[in-house]
Amino acid sequence: MALHPLAGKPAPDDMLVNVAELLRAYSTNQPDPALREQRVAFGTSGHRGSSFSTSFNEAHILAITQAICEYRAAQGIDGPLFLGMDTHALSEPAFASALEVLAAHGVAVHIDAAGEPTPTPVISHAILGHNRTGPGGKADGIVITPSHNPPTDGGFKYNPPHGGPAETAVTAWIEARANALLGGSAAGAGAAGAGGAGPLQAGTGTPEIRRLPYARALAAAHRVDFAAAYVRDLAAVVDLEAVRSAGIHLGVDPLGGASAAYWGRIASEYHLNLEVVNPKIDPTFRFMTLDWDGKIRMDCSSPYAMAGLVAHRQRFDLAFGNDADADRHGIVTRSGLMNPNHYLAVAVDYLFRQRPAWGAGAGVGKTLVSSSLIDRVAARLGRRLVEVPVGFKWFVPGLLQGSLGFAGEESAGASLLRRDGSVWSTDKDGMALCLLAAEISAKSGKDPSQLYADLIRELGEPFYERRDTKATREEKARLQALGPADLDATELAGEPIRAVLSRAPGNDAPIGGIKVVTENGWFAARPSGTEDVAKIYAESFRDRAHLQRLQDEAEALLARAFKRGAGAR
Numbered sequence: 001m002a003l004h005p006l007a008g009k010p011a012p013d014d015m016l017v018n019v020a021e022l023l024r025a026y027s028t029n030q031p032d033p034a035l036r037e038q039r040v041a042f043g044t045s046g047h048r049g050s051s052f053s054t055s056f057n058e059a060h061i062l063a064i065t066q067a068i069c070e071y072r073a074a075q076g077i078d079g080p081l082f083l084g085m086d087t088h089a090l091s092e093p094a095f096a097s098a099l100e101v102l103a104a105h106g107v108a109v110h111i112d113a114a115g116e117p118t119p120t121p122v123i124s125h126a127i128l129g130h131n132r133t134g135p136g137g138k139a140d141g142i143v144i145t146p147s148h149n150p151p152t153d154g155g156f157k158y159n160p161p162h163g164g165p166a167e168t169a170v171t172a173w174i175e176a177r178a179n180a181l182l183g184g185s186a187a188g189a190g191a192a193g194a195g196g197a198g199p200l201q202a203g204t205g206t207p208e209i210r211r212l213p214y215a216r217a218l219a220a221a222h223r224v225d226f227a228a229a230y231v232r233d234l235a236a237v238v239d240l241e242a243v244r245s246a247g248i249h250l251g252v253d254p255l256g257g258a259s260a261a262y263w264g265r266i267a268s269e270y271h272l273n274l275e276v277v278n279p280k281i282d283p284t285f286r287f288m289t290l291d292w293d294g295k296i297r298m299d300c301s302s303p304y305a306m307a308g309l310v311a312h313r314q315r316f317d318l319a320f321g322n323d324a325d326a327d328r329h330g331i332v333t334r335s336g337l338m339n340p341n342h343y344l345a346v347a348v349d350y351l352f353r354q355r356p357a358w359g360a361g362a363g364v365g366k367t368l369v370s371s372s373l374i375d376r377v378a379a380r381l382g383r384r385l386v387e388v389p390v391g392f393k394w395f396v397p398g399l400l401q402g403s404l405g406f407a408g409e410e411s412a413g414a415s416l417l418r419r420d421g422s423v424w425s426t427d428k429d430g431m432a433l434c435l436l437a438a439e440i441s442a443k444s445g446k447d448p449s450q451l452y453a454d455l456i457r458e459l460g461e462p463f464y465e466r467r468d469t470k471a472t473r474e475e476k477a478r479l480q481a482l483g484p485a486d487l488d489a490t491e492l493a494g495e496p497i498r499a500v501l502s503r504a505p506g507n508d509a510p511i512g513g514i515k516v517v518t519e520n521g522w523f524a525a526r527p528s529g530t531e532d533v534a535k536i537y538a539e540s541f542r543d544r545a546h547l548q549r550l551q552d553e554a555e556a557l558l559a560r561a562f563k564r565g566a567g568a569r
Contacts, residue, residue: 004294008307016284017151025051033182040178042171043529044391046157056154065101067177079137080108084118086145086325089283090154103217104210113223117258119326121429127163145325148299164396164426238435240270246442250274251319253309255298259326300330301412320434327428328412333449340412341371365407369537376459386506463547464539471534476527482514493549523554
């Protein structure tokens with residue numbers, strides 16, 4: 001898609017969200033459950049939307065939280081619930097709404113003692129810590145965040161007692177129950193146009209949704225210093241003494257997110273030569289540079305959104321940034337912002353040489369659309385590769401059990417085991433991955449970009465790109481259901497097709513699309529959950545011309561499959 005003329009430039013004032021209007025819409029706009037776009041919908045990262053489009057409003061949060069309370073009761077989850085939020089404008093009112101419902105159900109809610117935003121990995125760390133050593137039942141958590149999404153958006157994620165993103169069966173149940181509470185069918189996730197009792201009036205509630213006044217709910221909450229517990233434990237996952245001893249100069253840009261309050265404490269605790277370039281918190285995110293499409297987006301893997309930090313790269317030995325809930329990482333060397341795939345390959349190559357306590361059985365987890373350079377690195381290391389569909393939830397069992405030493409996805413999200421081989425977090429941890437880059441630099445004497453250059457000299461250089469192409473709702477449904485028999489080709493970009501996958505080889509789960517593999521390249525296609533586009537990922541180990549041919553032939557293959565699918569109906 002075309003690059004916006006203001007990509008990488010500061011956001012003009014006329015693009016900034018009107019926070020007062022956004023918050024007013026949160027409490028006044030009432031969703032109509034007969035409209036698909038106004039129903040609760042859990043994607044790979046929870047429910048997301050905007051109060052302006054009546055897709056993230058008080059009624060949604062009350063219904064989702066009520067559903068979570070019912071799910072907890074049915075599953076016998078009776079320990080504390082750790083509640084966190086990021087710095088998006090909608091996060092604070094959603095936090096209040098959720099707290100009111102949780103308190104009414106007698107849930108022991110743990111919140112940040114200072115009222116600070118709480119990163120996603122900190123909630124995962126807290127859940128696992130309690131469930132490992134704490135008394136009083138199993139804990140779970142909620143993080144209120146739309147991750148890197150624009151300032152108009154809100155998001156809501158549930159993490160069960162395993163500490164990671166909830167499984168599909170869990171989110172499907174919560175989604176269905178929440179939609180039933182909104183006034184839709186009992187099935188909850190039915191087709192648009194299903195009849196119902198009309199939209200929930202959030203101000204008065206329904207007989208099925210219980211809530212307390214906010215002041216009482218807040219008074220009942222347990223206040224916890226989340227940062228202290230997390231920061232003190234970081235040395236268990238990253239060698240921060242090596243970073244301190246090397247004295248490398250580190251720069252950090254939290255991009256106005258929840259990690260802003262953490263980096264100063266990390267620097268102080270471990271005596272690091274670390275400078276926070278931008279400590280500002282502002283729900284308009286006016287300090288951001290615009291992303292590729294001209295939107296404000298706190299995407300630390302985007303060179304356009306990270307342009308502010310990249311401009312400072314010569315001041316530091318290494319710099320890094322996080323998105324709004326700090327579950328993603330962006331690594332900046334003096335060469336510029338690293339492609340997430342490149343850093344993941346370097347991290348895998350380094351970690352499995354430097355973590356002897358992990359043992360020979362610890363494997364490498366990656367999503368199907370991550371670079372095959374990771375496959376080559378794993379093979380050279382003699383490590384088992386576990387390739388799963390898109391979504392960090394697929395890595396949770398392996399991280400929890402220690403059968404995965406590292407797990408990462410192409411969108412700059414990853415986690416790893418503690419240095420002793422036990423579980424650290426089962427959700428993405430952008431802060432730990434940033435500090436890992438510092439450890440790598442300190443102990444190897446090279447920054448991750450230099451190590452990547454060494455890797456590709458030995459294993460071959462990948463040319464990788466994601467291309468979005470328009471797709472109707474019907475085409476997206478057809479793409480999601482595609483199987484190997486639906487493609488009419490034996491060759492791709494001049495090479496015989498070796499494999500056509502509709503299920504992930506690592507866990508046999510449906511990938512919600514298709515992946516086609518040849519000797520020197522591959523493409524994968526899957527529908528977007530929020531836009532009318534198909535996402536086509538492709539990679540070549542030849543050159544850019546071969547990459548473009550892979551992309552063009554992938555689009556043609558899909559177009560023929562869509563046409564046959566339409567004809568069959």
